[in-house]
Amino acid sequence: MSSPTWLFRKLEDRFMLRLRKCRNINALKRIQTHILVSSLSQSSYLATQIINLCNAYGSIDYATQVFNQVLDPNVFLCNAMIKAYTQNYHFPEAIALYKQMLRCAMFGDRFTYPFVLKSCAGLIHVRLGRQLHTQVIKCGLEFNSVTQNSLIEMYAKVDDLVNARKVFHDMSERDSVSWNTLISAHARLGQMRRAKALFDTMPSRTVVSWTALISGYTLEGRCSEAVAIFRRMQAEGFEPDVVSIVSVLPACVELGALELGRWIHTYAERHGLLQKMIICNALIEMHAKCGSIDDAIKLFDNMPQRDVISWSTMICGLAQHGRARKAVQLFETMKDENRVNPNSVTFLGLLAACAHGGLLDEGLHYFSLMKETYGITAGVEHYGCIVDLLGRAGCIARAVEVVGGMSIPADAAIWGSLLSASRKHGDIETAVRSMEELMRLEPEDMGNYVLLLNTYAAEKRWEDVARIRILMRSRRLNKTPGCSSIEVGDAVH
Template sequence: MSLVPSSLVSFRRPLYLWNLMIRDSTNNGFFIQTLNIYSSMAHSGVHGNNLTYPLLLKACANLASIQHGTVLHSHLLKLGFQADAFVQTALVDMYSKSSHVESARLVFDEMPHRSVVSWNTMVSAYSRVSSMDQALSLLKEMWVLGFKPTASTFVSILSGYSNVDTFKFRLQGVSIHGCLIKLGIVNTEVSLANSLMAMYAQFCRMDEARKVFDLMDEKSIISWTTMIGGYVKIGHATEAFGLFKQMQRQSVGIDFVVFLNLISGCIQVGELLLASSVHSLVLKCGCDEAGSVENLLITMYSKCGNLTFARRIFDLIIEKSMLSWTSMIAGYAHSGLPVEALDLFRRMLKTDIRPNGATLATVLSACADLGSLSMGQEIEEYVFLNGWESDQQVQTSLIHMYSKCGCIKKAREVFEKVTDKDLTVWTSMINSYAIHGMGNEAISLFHKMTTEEGIIPDAIVYTSVLLACSHSGLVEDGLKYFKSMQKDFRIAPTVEHCTCLIDLLGRVGQLDLALDAIQGMPLAVQAQAWGSLLSACRIHGNVELGELATFKLLETSPGRSGSYVLMSNLYTSSGKWKEAHMMRNLIDGKGLVKECGWSQVEVSGSHDALGAGN
């Protein structure tokens, strides 16, 4: 340990003065200074007592300094503090917070006398690393030996579920809640109820979290932010904003975390008016200059379709971070403006800020949307020169870029070089085969992923598999996988799954079967599925069914000009010129505008868009 100037050593201070100095520096967060004071104290020949060492060990714990902690441990052994429960508990805590749980357990097991605090500290050590089986085992042992668990014990255990979410852990969490109800201590401390709500929020069981919340006699700001954040996490932004209004009515102070949750809620909803209201609150409370808030505001306005406001916030940031640049680049890329995204990336490279994996992945996605193989290859060269070639997010985007630019072989080469392939990498390659109409290859890769690699598929990869079946006319395979995802993996069909199924049946002329499938779908899904059926009716010239599909589409989306155009084209192909003319007149009569078709060409590194009629 380092020494402080000799002026501190020259005076023969009594122990209580050294303890006061150590206590003040530790309580004020000057942990390195605490250790320096102890070094001077030791060199002056003064030994600490059971008040000195817990403070020193607390400093080591906060610094996560195992080196200083083990030195102190050796001092404690020499001075004979093995039987002091207060000191030994502090030692357990130090090892725990320094990520040495096994050492913490060794100290705990050798303690001749333990207090409830000692048990709580060891339970907390296991919970901190989410070793929940060991934490619960220790809780049972503690109970058997006559130590009554406190609210702090359960707060520690519940905090361990913050990073885990499996069926087993959910059962454990529910059991702990039942235990708390039996003990009658759920609402004895706000921190305990907050931890219980946080656990349910982690498990996406907001109905259970809400029950705990509503039964609380006293709520802290953490109670409100936990609930609001939980609702945002599961995509229930409406409930989050409803709770925020209730929070305002009760005059609860708003903190930084609330704004982060509200902005995230706006990103989900995508309503500009709501986003502007939240932004005004942020400005009113003076939280707009926080880096994380500024970056989220950029994303929020981008998602709400107002890139002008997003860019204005970006330009006002004096010291732009890598995340600021990435947020604005992603805003352009995800809004269908790849040229602007790439231009901003080039500008970023002229600064001292270097892109990370997320930035490069976003830029590669922009290259894919632009169909710019040359720019994508330049980015790949940058990736290799700067050591990002092993980043899976970048590798996944490279696969996507090459496939969208027509280089399926190059996409496969990138895929083969990925060492530990996760689900996203597999999905990217399967989707690449799908968009290239290589259905058999996509199915073969999916089979290898699930059987040989043992990776459990999700809803997204099943969308790619169904898309592959649709583009290749593999009806039996498509129907098999549509049923399999529900039966074998309990994946509820999304809008994308259903439209892929209808498109698959429609491409091969199974229009009656497609109609039956649509009528068996939820009403929310049917709106998009009718569009796929109408396209199929045009291909196969089924006017009668096309009229039904058009009628259903206009019921749900009367302002979509595409439905009128598709039906008009169907009439034209069937020789029904009068009906086709009538549909065209309806477009003009309702003031609808058909979006102009366009193509894009790359010449000498520049991109030119050509609209229909140019």
């Protein structure tokens, strides 16, 4: 006669076979119903597989429901649930379950801590991270390479590079993940000297290593170095991936390196990367800001899908190139398609286009639409566009009214715009008031003094001209010589 245990195991194996063939959440729920009817609801073995499938389908609520039905879960089931929580960004739930394990005297293993540490990093919880490190040592896992890499990543995410380096230096063997995590952390925090030193010491580099440096230099504004590293990466036979391309394109924009940007565009096209929206968005911005607006339009028109970043980048690009009507048409197309809602950046580009194109009625309409229809609060840059728009149209009094009604303090750009407009239209009173505000906000900026000086000169107020010149001399304000860059061959000078 067969034992109950043998029959139980056989039934478990039968359901496990069905679970392994499962392809969607609805089929999974049907199998789970049969499991409950078969009195196997307390099987941690089956529940673990169900939770793994729920994780793959993104059905975390159902996974939690299944987990809670098991009254005495084992460590494997808890690990599966913690993993599911972590991979679906339910970090507090993952930490709570880990603490529940400790209360039940169930200690984690090498499969527990990588995900608990990742959840801790997601919460940016420094104290908890250090407590987890202590638990790792108590469990004898401090020399497990996967756990060590997770500790480095956790410390890096909470900006504790001292402890990240300590774990790194205590490792008997370091893989590319260890090196890349530490390099990326230093680069992200602007410690490029240490990042470069680690990179130079690294025995075997990957695309991730190169990308970490490129991204770090770009974020630091050291764009020439970012481009140099990108070219060196190519020379050493590494093919750029999505992240490295997105990291170097802002450096191309800053340097005006259009030829390199075009090479990247061609490379992305040949390698099928133009299907990636993030690549297309970055390329559109590069083309627009480097003066190749027609290439930006062509790329935008050929995109299979567009998000709000795509629309906003294209509208901003058209605004920068003075194609105000085209920007307005594009916005109306975006509205008509009704698939993507505009955001504050979209309206900033649209209002800038209206300001540069002198589209007064349209600009005022869209400013109102932004607030009343889309519920977007105007920022200082939106107000700046409206003040500029009104100033260009000679509506100085209305521009002053807008500035007076702002819910946030006007910045130097707004007062500068008002000064320029009031000077152009001979409104000396507003010009003087604007100048006073600018002197308060930017007492060392000579350009403001020059604008007011020229205004007084145009009105033949020579005593005021003399007074401003004396003031400029007393503050030792001199013109700062300008400079520009040019791309020649493979270098930007």
